[in-house]
Amino acid sequence: MLTDRANNSSASTAAPPHVEFSKDGDRATIALSGAWTTRNVRRVDERMREIGHDNGFSSAVIDLSGVELLDTAGTWLVERLRTTFEKAGKQVTIEGQSASWGALFEAVGEAAAAPEDIVPVQHTSLLIRFLETIGKTVYAFGGDFIKSMHILGATVRGAQMKGSGRSGIRPAAIVHQIDSMGIGAVPVVVLMSTIIGAIIAQQGAFQLRYFGAEIFVVDLVGILVLREIGVLLTAIMIAGRSGSAITAEIGSMKMREETDALTVIGLNPVGVLVFPRLVALVISLPLLTIIADFAALAGAMAITWAYSGITPDAFIQRLRDAIDLSSYLAGLIKAPFMAMIIGIMASVEGMKVGGSAESLGQRVTASVVKSIFVVIVVDGIFAIFYASINF
Secondary structure, eight states: OOOGGGGGSOTTTSOOOEEEEEEETTEEEEEEEEEESTTTTHHHHHHHHHHHTOOSOSEEEEEEEEEEEEOHHHHHHHHHHHHHHHHTTOEEEEESOOGGGHHHHHHHHHHOOOGGGSOOOOOOOHHHHHHHHHHHHHHHHHHHHHHHHHHHHHHHTTOOOBTTSOOOOOHHHHHHHHHHHTGGGHHHHHHHHHHHHHHHHHHHHHHHGGGTOGGGHHHHHHHHIIIIIHHHHHHHHHIIIIIHHHHHHHHHHHHTTHHHHHHHTTBOHIIIIIHHHHHHHHHHHHHHHHHHHHHHHHHHHHHHHHHTOOOHHHHHHHHHHHOOHHHHHHHHTHHHHHHHHHHHHHHHHHHTOOSSHHHHHHHHHHHHHHHHHHHHHHHHHHHHHHHHTTO
16 A cells, blocks of 8 residues: 555665654654665565664654555554554654555554553463463353253243244144164174173183082172173263264255354244154153163173073073063163253354364364263262162
């Protein structure tokens, strides 16, 4: 951006930038001349910095009457010098300024900053950084908790899809989500549960063989699968499979501003997007837990028959003696709570997606990690609670 003084002198013929600095008592004069353009200002940048750090005067006059050409870069150097003086408590006056430079100085003046305004990087100790990370994590958790309660409240309120408050539950949407998140997850749940049940049975039989108590592997597998492993493993797989899908779907709609469009046409995004998925998870996860329990017990039965010679009849008979209804319900009661946690946290992360693909990837990762972490914590809380009530 060149001023009207450039009309009489081209950039190729103008003199290079020059700075004359003089002091008269407590008053300093900085006379600028030549072409102060992007191509040339590097020649005087260091000199301008030195003048800015001179403390031998209390007031200064910046004379621009000798400047032939001036663009944004030159204006920035002048404004930086003026800001430096003012930060040091000095009175600054700019003279010889052309009327056409006013807009340029006004625009650059707000962005100009003195070097002292740049905060240097402080190297703190490892303990301080560790405590800072904990504080930021706790603060972020508080924000996520408030958003989670908002989504939970909006869902429990009755799936009010319309902004007017009228209920608009769509059974077709819920059934579709059950098919996607429930039925679609059966193969991987069965496969993983069968393998885990077989591994537990093999390792248990291997260790109990030294004590001549291989038959007790049935008790081990039955109690461990029904009370803990079945529901926990299923919830972790659903968090990785369906939770990430929920975050990706809602996040993609957030990126394309489809959630804003729902609000504009009078629909509640929570009722339209979150409610069907949350209900589907609450229905699907207990059913998947039952399937996972049977698959794990079947895998354990096959391994104990092949590895320890315990026939299926003996396995089932021992299992009936080892477990009761409380063992079955202890795991099944956890499933709806874990489903709510997975659905809410996935929805919260989806709503936090920004406008980039990188943000979407980060939110999906955070959704899976946070869901799995909270599910494990909740499982531990249930275990402590069951022990306290002798359940």
